[in-house]
Amino acid sequence: MKPRVIVDIRNVSFQYQNSREQLKQVSLSVREGECVVVTGPSGSGKTTLTRLVNGLIPHFYEGRLSGTVELDGGNAGDLEFSAIGRLVGSVFQDSRSQFFASIVEEEIAFCGENYGMDARVIRERVDRLAEEGGIAHLLRSEVHKLSSGEKQKVAVASARLTEPALLVMDEPSANLDMPATRQLAELLAALKAGGKTLIIAEHRLYYLLPLADRIVYMRDGEIAAEWTPTELLALSPEALDEYGLRSPVVGPCLPDAVEGRAGEQRMALRQVAIAPGRFRRPVLEEVDFALRAGEVVAIAGPNGTGKTTLAKTICGLIRERSGTIAMGGRPTKAKDRLRKLWFVMQDSDYQLFADSVLKETMLSHEQEEGAPERAERLLQELGLWELRDRHPASLSGGQKQRLVFAVGLMKRPDMLILDEPTSGLDGRNMRRVVKLIRRIADTGVTVLIITHDHELVFGACDRLLFFRNGRLQAEVPVESGHAAEAMRLIETTTA
Amino acid sequence: MSRRLGFDPRIQLLVVALTTAASILGELRTFPWLIGAVALYLAAQGIFKPTIYFLLAAACLYAIYVWSPPEPSGLWTVGVFFSLLGLRMLPVLMAAVSLGKAPSGQMISALRAVRLPMGVLIALAVGSRFLPILKLEQEAIQTNAKLRGVSAASPRNWLRPLRTFEYTIVPLLMRSLKIADELAASAATKGIDHPGVKTSLYPVALRRRDIVALLVYAGWLAVVWGYGGWL
Numbered sequence: 165m166k167p168r169v170i171v172d173i174r175n176v177s178f179q180y181q182n183s184r185e186q187l188k189q190v191s192l193s194v195r196e197g198e199c200v201v202v203t204g205p206s207g208s209g210k211t212t213l214t215r216l217v218n219g220l221i222p223h224f225y226e227g228r229l230s231g232t233v234e235l236d237g238g239n240a241g242d243l244e245f246s247a248i249g250r251l252v253g254s255v256f257q258d259s260r261s262q263f264f265a266s267i268v269e270e271e272i273a274f275c276g277e278n279y280g281m282d283a284r285v286i287r288e289r290v291d292r293l294a295e296e297g298g299i300a301h302l303l304r305s306e307v308h309k310l311s312s313g314e315k316q317k318v319a320v321a322s323a324r325l326t327e328p329a330l331l332v333m334d335e336p337s338a339n340l341d342m343p344a345t346r347q348l349a350e351l352l353a354a355l356k357a358g359g360k361t362l363i364i365a366e367h368r369l370y371y372l373l374p375l376a377d378r379i380v381y382m383r384d385g386e387i388a389a390e391w392t393p394t395e396l397l398a399l400s401p402e403a404l405d406e407y408g409l410r411s412p413v414v415g416p417c418l419p420d421a422v423e424g425r426a427g428e429q430r431m432a433l434r435q436v437a438i439a440p441g442r443f444r445r446p447v448l449e450e451v452d453f454a455l456r457a458g459e460v461v462a463i464a465g466p467n468g469t470g471k472t473t474l475a476k477t478i479c480g481l482i483r484e485r486s487g488t489i490a491m492g493g494r495p496t497k498a499k500d501r502l503r504k505l506w507f508v509m510q511d512s513d514y515q516l517f518a519d520s521v522l523k524e525t526m527l528s529h530e531q532e533e534g535a536p537e538r539a540e541r542l543l544q545e546l547g548l549w550e551l552r553d554r555h556p557a558s559l560s561g562g563q564k565q566r567l568v569f570a571v572g573l574m575k576r577p578d579m580l581i582l583d584e585p586t587s588g589l590d591g592r593n594m595r596r597v598v599k600l601i602r603r604i605a606d607t608g609v610t611v612l613i614i615t616h617d618h619e620l621v622f623g624a625c626d627r628l629l630f631f632r633n634g635r636l637q638a639e640v641p642v643e644s645g646h647a648a649e650a651m652r653l654i655e656t657t658t659a
Numbered sequence: 660m661s662r663r664l665g666f667d668p669r670i671q672l673l674v675v676a677l678t679t680a681a682s683i684l685g686e687l688r689t690f691p692w693l694i695g696a697v698a699l700y701l702a703a704q705g706i707f708k709p710t711i712y713f714l715l716a717a718a719c720l721y722a723i724y725v726w727s728p729p730e731p732s733g734l735w736t737v738g739v740f741f742s743l744l745g746l747r748m749l750p751v752l753m754a755a756v757s758l759g760k761a762p763s764g765q766m767i768s769a770l771r772a773v774r775l776p777m778g779v780l781i782a783l784a785v786g787s788r789f790l791p792i793l794k795l796e797q798e799a800i801q802t803n804a805k806l807r808g809v810s811a812a813s814p815r816n817w818l819r820p821l822r823t824f825e826y827t828i829v830p831l832l833m834r835s836l837k838i839a840d841e842l843a844a845s846a847a848t849k850g851i852d853h854p855g856v857k858t859s860l861y862p863v864a865l866r867r868r869d870i871v872a873l874l875v876y877a878g879w880l881a882v883v884w885g886y887g888g889w890l
């Protein structure tokens with residue numbers, strides 16, 4: 165006998181207020197115990213589909229809804245929102261805005277407290293879920309101080325407290341490195357083995373294929389294709405490119421080494437020690453490496469190694485504790501480096517200040533001769549000129565990121581530092597960023613990238629610097645002869 | 660980090676209310692006694708670092724107020740205005756910090772016992788959780804502002820106060836709106852507006868220390884209020 169249908173979406177269309185139609189005549193049935201992965205380009209309607217399942221639509225987000233959504237046999241519109249919360253556990257993408265409590269055990273307990281569960285039962289479940297998720301030692305820790313992987317484990321434990329039959333996740337691996345992603349995959353496999361139904365909206369597919377029953381592909385608000393994992397693996401690279409999907413397998417795909425791509429030395433670090441604050445212990449010491457003009461270098465290492473602190477030190481936001489950072493052969497102070505470098509942070513929202521795209525690009529360059537012409541040229545190159553009068557906050561994620569690139573390039577920097585530029589991007593946008601980085605490097609700008617994304621490393625980088633245990637441990641050229649070693653370093657788990 | 664054991668959220672809310680009344684109605688010369696009492700109240704709950712920062716801020720504000728000329732003009736006018744405003748707000752902020760550290764489940768459960776409307780409860784719980792997130796957001800925005808050369812911490816931007824204010828506040832507002840929306844959605848999927856009885860992972864009961872703390876604090880305010888002139 166087939167398991168019963170737990171989610172039945174029939175001919176659903178939905179349009180948020182003041183927005184275009186996000187879902188168009190979508191139908192999807194999910195049986196109990198199934199794992200369904202929803203993928204597709206950014207803006208294709210994946211998140212909206214998850215909101216239908218966890219009841220946020222129509223109970224929280226208002227808009228025009230047609231068609232029917234049945235959850236465990238009941239019409240979602242007729243069910244109390246809080247009743248849906250008992251049936252469906254939700255894990256969201258952004259850890260900053262999904263945690264309600266400040267302490268881990270409080271966050272895991274939160275759902276049970278809301279549903280009036282007995283305090284002793286809550287305590288038992290909190291302890292058991294923490295044990296299963298490998299976070300028992302973190303129960304009294306502050307949520308905001310955890311690594312991304314630990315936060316994701318807390319989010320999953322929190323969603324499981326009331327033992328819902330169905331778990332819905334929106335890009336759960338977006339901020340995770342490869343080891344944390346593998347741990348997430350193990351946790352999901354255990355949940356599926358325990359009979360839970362899983363619906364996961366995701367760009368990264370490689371870690372979900374072993375447990376997925378089917379992969380639903382969305383485009384422009386419609387379900388445009390559906391594959392089994394075997395069928396997805398059989399798609400050609402051209403087909404994946406056409407669908408805008410990321411590679412479903414982990415592995416290097418490299419051209420042979422290109423000789424003479426990099427130019428003269430741009431920056432050299434000699435015996436540098438760095439710390440995140442004046443009164444904090446150094447996180448990296450005796451750091452020695454050099455960067456050349458036009459070179460693209462990846463920085464990798466386990467979470468918490470000090471990669472972002474290193475990037476902030478190099479660009480001058482933090483002073484080095486000891487040692488020398490030289491540019492053009494001369495020791496260069498932090499405040500001087502700040503003028504010559506540009507740092508594109510992971511979340512573009514923080515880097516945009518003005519009320520239009522053009523003003524954003526011109527900010528701090530208003531008095532410079534030729535700046536308006538340069539801004540126009542840059543915006544045209546990056547496909548943003550048509551949007552020049554739009555408010556930056558109204559742009560899509562990819563457009564915001566390109567605007568931050570434009571802002572940085574207005575400074576005519578010698579070097580660009582990028583922090584996880586492809587996290588949360590679909591295959592098409594990821595490949596677009598790879599091309600953009602290569603194009604910028606070809607103009608002689610040195611590009612330093614903090615990343616866990618193997619597709620970015622193998623697509624854009626010339627060299628990989630690997631940090632662990634407070635030291636630079638390895639420098640590996642990213643070329644076919646060293647691909648396996650580079651892959652091993654990206655996947656390294658322990659700090 | 661081990662969890663701090665604070666006073667019952669109902670007592671904490673009453674302390675905020677009493678402090679707000681004292682800050683609005685009290686004379687400025689009594690404020691050292693008020694701020695000192697709230698500092699002790701925080702320290703008794705193991706909140707040390709923020710207490711030290713608050714006391715330093717109070718000392719700075721007092722210094723501006725005391726050393727200002729009798730008839731201030733120019734920059735002094737701005738300084739005196741902000742020192743007076745800051746001194747009046749500081750004790751309330753201090754008391755609110757304590758409430759903000761109460762576990763959300765315990766807070767909702769305790770405040771439901773005094774029959775506060777659910778909307779008020781949720782607003783209080785969300786508000787208290789939102790402040791620490793806002794602080795992290797502000798730090799991230801200021802790092803980027805420094806990179807763009809529009810940081811409020813840079814003296815050259817003090818000459819363009821309106822622009823600097825805009826570049827400090829607007830991104831924070833945009834982020835706040837987004838986070839508030841997502842936080843509310845997340846809490847809603849976890850049953851925050853479930854109409855039934857709420858429970859708490861931690862025991863919710865008024866203990867002797869809660870009652871003693873409230874009586875001592877209220878008594879102290881009465882003494883300061885009555886004898887503030889010569890204390």
